[in-house]
Amino acid sequence: MKHLIIGNGIAGINAARAIREMDTSAAIFMVSDETFPPYSRPMISYVLEGSEPHEKLPLFAGNIYEDLDITPVLGHRVAHLDVKKKFVHLENGTDIDFQKLLIASGADARHIRVPGAELGNIFTMRTQKDVLDHLAAISLGIKNALVLGGGLVGFKAAHALLKRGIKVTMLITSAYPLAMQVDPTAGRMILKELQARGLSVKVGVSVSSFDGETRVKKACLDSGETLDCDLVIVGKGVDPSLGFIAENDIEIDYGILVDPYLCSSVSDIYAAGDAAESMDIARQKRWINAIWPEAAIQGRIAGYNMAGRKVACPGSLGRNVMRIFGLDVMTVGLANPDGADDLEIIQAGGEKAGVYRSLVFCRDILVGAVLVNQIEQGGILRAMIENRIPVRIPKAYLMSLHFDYSKLL
Amino acid sequence: MKQVIVNPEKCVGCMQCMLACAAAHATSESLFAAVHETPKPRPRVHVGAGLFNQGFPNRCRHCDPAPCQLACLAGAIFRDAAAHTVFINPDRCINCASCAMACPYGVLRFHEEAAAPPGKTVAVKCDNCDARVARGQIPACAEVCKTGALVYDEMTHAMNEKTRQVARTMSSDAAAQGLPDTVALYNTLKQATMKAGAAIRR
Known part of the structure; x- marks a missing residue:
């Protein structure tokens, strides 16, 4: 049996572990554009705030590819998937065929499209490389940081920068950060806690352009106001990375629609993690819960099913736990x-x-x-x-x- | 392999297991010296009060697969299959509380710990007293338990014992569920008190 896994995030890695647990002789190929060893993506905010070193990011001691006998194909994205002939075409021109495929390609951070968005020190926050870039910028001295978006990524970025003693301004659309995760009471408690540590929040405004020579100096807002900023982190959400799938080849809503066995509309093609859209247990409808623990579990279940052991996934559940200076916040399911x-x-x-x-x-x-x-x-x-x-x-x-x-x- | 087996119906809620657990995880491993230690050792078994105020020693189940291990962001939680124990590596733990969100029994706590780097808050839970067991002792909670709510036994033996107890309740000479008379009486009194209290409030 030849398994191909797109993505070396936690969904992909846990799928490979599950396949290997069931089948010691199967061939496992793993494609990823990230060349860094499989690491803990949620931990990058701990690296940004400085509480954990970058070296602690890898999840496994030694070489997990060797240990699990995986053939890694790193540094390249998948350009095209041929569902009929069962092979993928990589950006560098190579083809890899498969018998079973797992799409655990995850999601990509949305970029901001305004004049000046290509200036230096305007970043997203998704990969370990992003955080290394942030740290390199911070090491040159940052006075005012601007965070766009009050979702999980925006919040984590702002929290980490505040911990470093950097003044942060956050632009959000709701009255308080994490509006998708918590209810108004908890939201106000979080906002107050962050403001006490130096966060300033602007509600209902967005950036219309950035100014600067090589690096960003100013942000012009649609309210007419300008803000001095020498570092910008864009937390405008993520989109599933599914650009390599031709329209109508696989049933896709926002993510790949999967059955309880995490199989897509095409047999032998599975999906897990941020790219998969499964049943939300709390909402009782289809939803993508793009969170790491869900990806970890789905990857494992997808791996078992690919290896021939039928295991059903009960659905996904949104949940988050955060320590925000003096506050500990946990939110599960339909919180608001x-x-x-x-x-x-x-x-x-x-x-x-x-x-x-x-x-x-x-x-x-x-x-x-x-x-x-x-x-x-x-x-x-x-x-x-x-x-x-x-x-x-x-x-x-x-x-x-x-x-x-x-x-x- | 022996493990700590919980017989919740025998728990009277005396909390001696908590004290013994905290002392066993102190640097000094002595109750008297432990109270002077910094950080102060804390228990990893938690006695809760049920609906009738009955005791329940809530201990890590060392699940397999362990939800906390799957949820750990830092790869700090691992299983020692031979010891049937899920451990937390305090050096890798980042105190993110993802394990607390994953644990369906609520056994995780977060505090400074003698075995952790000084000054660092880490996730802490039962380690099946691996250090004691390695020396030939049995886990502290089971050693100190007076009622048999926590016993250190082979699982098969404990299961057989349970089966025999259930079988015995079918006989004419029904010594109910192998519960000591005093414990049964104590639990009945607790239930009666709760019911009477509720009736008076009504």
Whole structure:
């Protein structure tokens, strides 16, 4: 059997491990444009803030390709996939055929398209190389940083730069950062915490152009205002990297549509991670939860299925946990539902208490949770959301700061 | 291979396991010296109170595959298959709490630790007392447990024991579930107190 895996992120690597676990003799080829050893992508923000060294990024000691007997093809992107003849064509002209294919190509950061966007010190934040570029720029001295977007990437960038003592201005569309991840109460707590550390936030404005000679000096906003900035990090979201798939070859919505076995509409072609669109457990509809732990699990399940062991993926679940200076924030599933017709939201605590939790129920099923501080028991709530276990005890018990596993027995 | 087996129905919530666990993970490994240590050692087994205020010693299950291990951003969590134990490498841990979000039992805590780099907050959980076991001792929680809620035993032996207990409840001479009379009485009293309290409040 010849397996081809596109992408050496955690989905691709875990798929290869699962295949090797099942089949010691199968050929495994792995294509990636990143030549750095497989690493922990979420850890790059820790490198940016300076709490962990760049050398700690690789996930495996030694050479994982050798250890798993993988043939790596690195430094090249896939240019075209031929689903009928079952081969991929790389940008450098080589072809690799396959019997089973995993598309774990991940996603690419969206760039900003305004005049001056090609100036120096305007970065995205997606790969370890991006962060090395940030660090090189920072080492030359940065006074004012500008972060575009208040999503996870924008937030992580701003948080890391603040930790380095750099003044950060953040441009966001909602009233508070992480609006997709948390509810207004938690959002305000996060905003306040970041502002106390020197973050300034501008809501509802965007950049219309950048100014500078070789490096960025100023950002002109659509409000007419100009901002001095010598470093810009663009956190405008990501798009699945699927440019190599011809239209109508594989069913694609926003990501590749997969069945519970993570197989695409074409048999023998699987997808996992940020490129795959599966059923969202909390929303009960198709969704891409482009998060690392989901990619890790999906990769493993896809690998088993490719190797012939049928394993179903129960669906994906959005979740995040962040330590934001003095605040610990965990958010799972439908944390901030809009148009909550049949949903019941229970909240307790808040800014004054220093602890906050909000739980979202759909009848007796827990579908979302936001916890600020005292997050240690959050995993139990996450498991209840993921497994859609009907809550048989008073819902207030789940809200208690003394809630633990023994309450469920 | 022996492992710590939990019999929750026998737990009276005395929390001696927590104390023994904390002391066992102190540098001095002595309760008296431990209270003077910095960082202060903390337990890795957590006794919770159930709906009827019954005790429950919540301990890492050392799951296989372990969700915390799959979720660890830093590759700090690993399994020693021979010891049937999931370990956290404090040097690699980045204190991101991804393991706490993944653990369905809520056994992870985050604090400074004698075995971790000084001043560093890390994820901490049960290590099955690997250091004690290597010396021929048994895990501290099982050693100190007086009621048999935590026992160190072969899994097959414990399963057989459980089967026998269930079988015995079918006989005319039903010594219920192998529970010591005192523990059974204590649990019944707790339940009665809770019910009476609830009735009075109503």
